[in-house]
Amino acid sequence: MFSKSILNWYNENKRDLPWRNKPEAYFVWLSEIMLQQTRVAQGLPYYLRFVEEFPTVHDLAEASQEKVLKLWQGLGYYSRARNLHDTAKVVSVNFGGIFPNNYKDLKKLKGVGDYTASAIASIVYHEPVAVVDGNVYRVLSRFFGVETPINSTEGVKQFKALATKMLAEKSPGLYNQAIMEFGALHCKPKNPQCVTCPVQSNCIAFQQNKAGELPVKLKKQKVRERFFNFLVFQDVKGQMLLQKRVEKDIWQHLYQFPLIESKHNLTLAEIKKTALLDNEKKVLQSIKRWNENPIKHVLSHQKIWAIFWCVEVKKLPENIQNTQQIVNKQELVKFAVPVLMEKFINSKNG
DNA sequence: AACACGGGGGC
DNA sequence: GCCCCAGTGTT
Numbered sequence: 001m002f003s004k005s006i007l008n009w010y011n012e013n014k015r016d017l018p019w020r021n022k023p024e025a026y027f028v029w030l031s032e033i034m035l036q037q038t039r040v041a042q043g044l045p046y047y048l049r050f051v052e053e054f055p056t057v058h059d060l061a062e063a064s065q066e067k068v069l070k071l072w073q074g075l076g077y078y079s080r081a082r083n084l085h086d087t088a089k090v091v092s093v094n095f096g097g098i099f100p101n102n103y104k105d106l107k108k109l110k111g112v113g114d115y116t117a118s119a120i121a122s123i124v125y126h127e128p129v130a131v132v133d134g135n136v137y138r139v140l141s142r143f144f145g146v147e148t149p150i151n152s153t154e155g156v157k158q159f160k161a162l163a164t165k166m167l168a169e170k171s172p173g174l175y176n177q178a179i180m181e182f183g184a185l186h187c188k189p190k191n192p193q194c195v196t197c198p199v200q201s202n203c204i205a206f207q208q209n210k211a212g213e214l215p216v217k218l219k220k221q222k223v224r225e226r227f228f229n230f231l232v233f234q235d236v237k238g239q240m241l242l243q244k245r246v247e248k249d250i251w252q253h254l255y256q257f258p259l260i261e262s263k264h265n266l267t268l269a270e271i272k273k274t275a276l277l278d279n280e281k282k283v284l285q286s287i288k289r290w291n292e293n294p295i296k297h298v299l300s301h302q303k304i305w306a307i308f309w310c311v312e313v314k315k316l317p318e319n320i321q322n323t324q325q326i327v328n329k330q331e332l333v334k335f336a337v338p339v340l341m342e343k344f345i346n347s348k349n350g
Numbered sequence: 351a352a353c354a355c356g357g358g359g360g361c
Numbered sequence: 362g363c364c365c366c367a368g369t370g371t372t
Binding site for chain 1: 368
């Protein structure tokens with residue numbers, strides 16, 4: 001039978017991961033949030049740093065948002081970090097540090113959707129609820145030869161029902177982890193290991209040699225192109241201007257150098273004409289384009305072309321906006337910045 | 351129902 | 362260059 005085979009496979013092949021040792025709600029929750037749309041290999045070092053820094057949900061709740069975002073820097077999908085922090089405060093203050101102990105109440109937490117609520121409820125509290133993540137979609141669509149697109153409304157319903165039917169009710173937490181681990185390590189998107197598969201004899205995709213065509217997924221979204229011109233101000237004392245991204249957009253609440261977004265990347269003449277204020281022109285010493293060709297930075301829905309302009313001035317403006325800060329060059333590392341910015345900063349220092 | 355939201359890695 | 366990753370929230 002399927003569930004039993006998957007559980008046996010898991011026993012022999014599972015990775016040794018820190019949150020699996022002794023399932024506790026705080027650690028399982030933390031790991032599940034971090035692993036949303038994120039590979040274990042990428043999330044693991046972040047998990048270890050968070051646990052080290054915030055051993056309990058109270059420690060996380062009491063930290064500043066700045067610190068949480070700084071530790072999250074580079075992991076992407078930053079709303080996860082903000083929701084994580086909000087939820088930590090709710091659990092710490094309103095619930096006395098105790099997480100809800102069932103699917104229905106877990107799902108009410110910010111950043112906890114169907115998948116994460118199912119994962120915590122089953123792994124920590126042994127509630128028989130099935131997880132459906134990218135791995136489960138792949139394993140089940142292949143095993144049963146289901147061609148319904150996994151990102152259609154019908155597909156979401158169908159696969160949740162199928163996953164629920166296959167759930168090993170006596171050990172839902174172990175089974176959920178087992179089918180995900182099996183999908184991640186064995187029934188992989190590319191080059192699945194069908195030859196050594198424990199359930200190959202009942203797998204439709206294997207029988208019909210179509211594992212490569214499953215799961216079916218609806219189209220791909222279009223990517224928007226954007227053109228960023230960063231102004232890297234620096235005065236004679238090595239002080240720089242930094243501003244927080246507050247608008248509802250990518251990288252919300254992260255820091256950046258003052259940015260001019262335009263329909264195309266600006267030329268030096270255009271920068272001088274439109275980007276610099278009169279009082280900035282008066283104290284301007286030099287302005288140099290740092291990268292000859294725009295840097296391409298690709299996000300899931302956007303392609304960004306970035307140019308960094310190094311602007312040396314005698315002094316920084318004194319009346320700055322409340323989203324801006326004047327910082328020393330050495331202090332830059334304290335701020336959470338997009339990876340695009342981090343790469344620029346590192347190359348300047350190294 | 352469709353879209354926005356990051357960054358890294360495999361092939 | 363394209364696809365995928367222990368998905369969620371908003372419109």
